[in-house]
Amino acid sequence: MKRFLLPILLLAISLGCKKTNPNEPPEPEPQVVTPLVQTGLVTTDKNFPGANEMITITFNPGKGNAALNATTGDVYIHWGVVTNSSNGSWKYVKSDFNTADPSSKMIRQANGSYSITITPQTFFNVPPGEQILKIAMVFKNTDASIVARNTDGSDIYIPVYSSGLHVRFLGPEMAPTSTPSPVVANVTVGQQLEISGVASQSANLKLTLNDIEFANAANATQIIGKATITTIGEQVIKITANGSVQQSFKVTATGAVTTAALPSGAKPNGVTFLNNGGSAILALYAPQKNYVYALGDFNNWTATANSYMKRTADGNTWWIQLDGLDPNTEYAYQFWVDGTIKIADPYTEKVLDPNYDQYIPATNYANFGTYPTGKTTGIVSTMKASQSPYSWTNPAITRPAKNDLVIYELLLRDFLGTNNYQMLKDTVNYLSQLGVNAIELLPVNEFEGNNSWGYNPSFYFALDKYYGSKPMLQAFVDACHAKGIAVILDVVFNHAEGQSPMVQLYWDAANNRPAANNPWFNAVAPHSAIKFGNDFNHESMATRNFVKDVLKFWMQEYRIDGYRFDFTKGFTQKASSDDAAMSAKDDSRIAILKDYNNYIRSIDPNAYVILEHLCSDEEEKLLAAEGMMLWNNLNHSFMEASMGWLTNSNFNRGLFTTHGFAQADGLVSYMESHDEERMMYKNLQYGNAAGAYNVKDLNTALKRQELCAAFLFTMPGPKMIWQFGELGYDISIDHNGRTGEKPLLWDYNKQAARVALKNAFARFIALKKNNSIFKSNNIVANLSGAVKYIKLSEGTNTVVVVGNFDVNTQTASVDMGTTGTWYDVANNSTISLAGSSYIANLAPGEYHIFSKALLQ
Structure with a gap:
């Protein structure tokens, strides 16, 4: 068993909590003891x-x-x-x-x-x-x-x-810790420890084990003695000078591990409550470990023989039954593994963080618990048997068909000044009036720090407390369902950060990466082109089982209607050094995603599964055929068209036919997402101009956004809006740093030109949802050049969307297919065609939505 040497002194920072920017002023440290031994670092x-x-x-x-x-x-x-x-x-x-x-x-x-x-x-x-x-x-x-x-x-x-008089130990070597007393780990029952100490002045020195003396030296500056460890658990060794000056350390002894099967009905991971909450079984999946103690409020954070965990016969799972618990008390706890690391339960629903909890506003989450300061270090998990279940008022929702989806992607941090779920619940009417029928929340499970997009996950079952409590999120989902709005959760299974207990549990400190024997993570990501955090290995069954547990949990506990999977391109074990190789068809990756999709549908056949995949059309086509939806990034072409630069403004990738898909409902197309520069910012900074027509003019720029939206929403298939896109949000994505907080500009709703854009979005969304022709597979389009058009046909009806994206007047010539009267939905007027062609000079930014039949 490897022995870790105690560096000269250790600060209480876990793997994921250490300062990542050495230029930042160090944070105030917790209580730290005088070093016991000067060997090592x-x-x-x-x-x-x-x-x-x-x-x-x-x-x-x-x-x-x-x-x-x-x-x-x-x-x-x-x-x-x-x-x-x-x-x-x-x-x-x-x-x-x-x-x-x-x-x-x-x-x-x-x-x-x-x-x-x-x-x-x-x-x-x-x-x-x-x-x-x-x-x-x-x-x-x-x-x-x-x-x-x-x-x-x-x-x-x-x-x-x-x-003055001071004492300290010279030996033995200590294992890393920074709790009030350092610890000698990996000591076995029956082992004899040689203890040596030193004083700064001559004094009467004494060594004790659990307050029982085993060596003394009168009028001396050094002392040596031998202590025999007789019981499992924690014991205290002290050196005392003149009866008052003292230093101590803890010995945590191990013995034989009991092999026993998990009790019937116990979960293989996390907490199972028994006896009306008076007992709890804690279970931890940790293969290849030698021993584990359960520490917590239930045993005053002391490793004892009663907190020594049993192990299943396969050597993979550690468990313990705790009795005598109060069902109404919330207990904080950790697992202490091999005497070298203390981790929170990966399956906990709530954590306490010594570094960041203090910054959570009481308006978001009050009285969420007290960290056990001075008793342990690092993040701790919590459990409570008696919790009032949420009373759902809307037990079921008829989810919008995939082709009808209009998703509003939302980062709560930057959406509301009081950024909690209660306030978001009170804002559902705004989104309902806009017409969106699904809200996609950026990741809300526990992530590192408080101020984040959420793509740095650490605990997957715990709700990040910064936005509120579990009942608050449940109430928000309930309120959405009452309005017929589905809630889609963004989840990050490509990687996890250093605070993750699964990362910490198998960590290669020398190379600052997951250890080679980590059951869930790759030591090194096989794809070097793009890497985030610590890379999950989805070919590992440990990872596969964990992901499925997470997916099931949120669907059952929060009634989530579906998931948007972040960066599924990364679910590969194929080696690659560039994006093209990484994006090529990968049968293993396809099998992994099909497995997750099938599992989700086994729980809820109608749940949405959306992938940010961005791989080859060949692979995405196969995934779409399984009912999954693929993110379809149209930002660049729409951005160029909106600014009035035509060379790279072809929208044809907005059509499912150009991807080789059989149906439109497999593509979630968007002009903006959290990841892209804001189109209005680019319009105002870099817009084209000709004569008096200038895209950099605010009103003109907003009308250009309306023009783009007319084409986005009339192309068949699900659509997505990034928050405030309907108001022409014009703050750069790089303001305050790419992932930094952005200004709240709800005052945009007081500006007539921006409200006009929002109203146009609402009209287009209503057209899409209320008229089946916008689901038609019968499509003729020309989406390159200055004048672009889409022609949709269904039965006897035809809809033609035509617009001029140039900054100069251009002539439109479109074969409408028939003569007679056409309704111009965009302008609430009609035209009459003697022939089957529409020929007209369109002013810069001018567009029309013509329909042969009156649309709803």
Whole structure:
């Protein structure tokens, strides 16, 4: 079993919670103890270094995360101090992180280590009277592209001592932790530990195990003794000087693991409540692990023989039954695996986060729980047996047919000032009046931080608390269903971030990536062209089973009407180095997606399955034939046409026939999504002009958007709008950073020209939903050049949409197929044709929707 060495001091930051931008000021740290042993990553030449004495600090690049182990060049320290006035944060930081500061350059030693000698008070220019408590540091190469930290990715701290009596341990080596007492892990019952300690002055020293003395030394500065571990669980070893000055660490001992099958009725993952909630079975899928403790509020976060988990015969699942629980109490808990890592339950429905929960507005979610500060570190899971089920008022919804879908893609963070589900519920009328019949929420399961698009997922069953509680989201879905609006959830199964317990559970710290034996994730994504986060391996049955559990959960608990799968192109194990190779037909990927689709339909045959796939037509055609829908990005061509630049403005990819599909309902076409630049921004910045006609003029730009929308909504097939597209939102996607918060501009509803655009969207949506001709497969179109048109035929009726996308007047000539009177739906007028051709000069931006029959 691998033993992890304790770096000089560990900050309580889990794999996913560490600072990702070293230039950011360090966050205030939780309680951290004085180091027990100076072996491993960093050592000093003095046991009790002081602020005003020279100390030599030595760094071993092979320890900690070993990021600089292969480096033969220069090594620098990025460092500062924690003082009695810095509130736990770094202070007096030496130079910028990216600067190769000569004063912080280390000297390479013959054994491959690096050393530097300083006097802390003067080196960091700390004023007299301000006390240095710790030196804080990370190590880096010259350009700061490689950074060495503790094994768990946290920063490194060296304590600085004042005068007086202090004690510390010299051995044994400690496993990484930053709870109030460090821990010696992987000790077995019957093992004898040699304990050594040192004092800064002569004193009467004593060593105890669970307050029972096993060694002493009178008037001494060193002590050595042997402690025999006799029971499973947590014990405390202390060194005491003169009866009062002391230091401690914990020994958590392991013994034989009991092999036992999961009790009948117990879930294979997560929590199963028994006995009316007075008991709970916790289950964790963790193959190849040696032992697991369940820690939580139910045992005061202490590893005991009663919290030592059993293992199923196949070696894959760990479980424990907890009795004596209060069904009305919410318990926080974690799994402590192999004495090296504490993780939250991957199947938990709610987490508590020590770093980000404090920033959740009470208006969004109040009284969601209290983090067990001082008892553990990292994210914790929660469970509560007695919870009031939501009372659904609309038990069923007649979902719109796929061909009728008009989806409104929505990021709650940037949609409402009070960005919670209750306020969103109160806004459903706005969306209903617009005519949309489906709302697609960007990911709402627990993601890293609070301010996010949501495509950095960490927990898949937990609702991110930043937008509200479980009943609030259920009430929103209920309100949508009352209006006949389906709710589609965006889900991210291509990757997960470092906070994910499944990532942390099998982690290769030396290479900063998932370990090769991770059941769910690839160590390295096989496709190097595009990579996000830690890459799921969908050919693994562990991944397949997990994804299905997630899909079933949201459909059953929240009555979600379907899913939009993010970046399904990434569900491949084929090696590729460019997008073309990655997009080529992949039979394995097709089989994976068919499997997920079939599973969803086994739960709800009418659920929507939408893929952001963007692969070859050959592959997408096969997926569409299985009833799945494919995202169809028309942003570039519509953007060019809207701006009045014609060369790359062909809309033909909006027609299902150009994809080789048998039906239109397999393509979800859109002009904008969360991923694309906003069309109105491009119009106003880069629009074309001729004479007095200028697309950069606001009113003209908005009419160009109306022209584009007329063509989008009249092409057969499902459609999607990105939020506020109906009002001509003109803030760049890169405002405040691509994924940063964007301004709320509901005042657009007070501007006549923007309201006119919204009303046009509503008219087009109503036409699409109310008239079956817009589902017709009988299509003739010319969607390139200046004058574009679509002709749809159904029975005796024909609809022709024609428009001029140039900035100059152009002549339209369209074979209408018949003579007589035509209704101009767009302009509430009629025309009469003596012949079967429509020939007219169209002004820039002018369009018509002609119908032989009166449309609804």
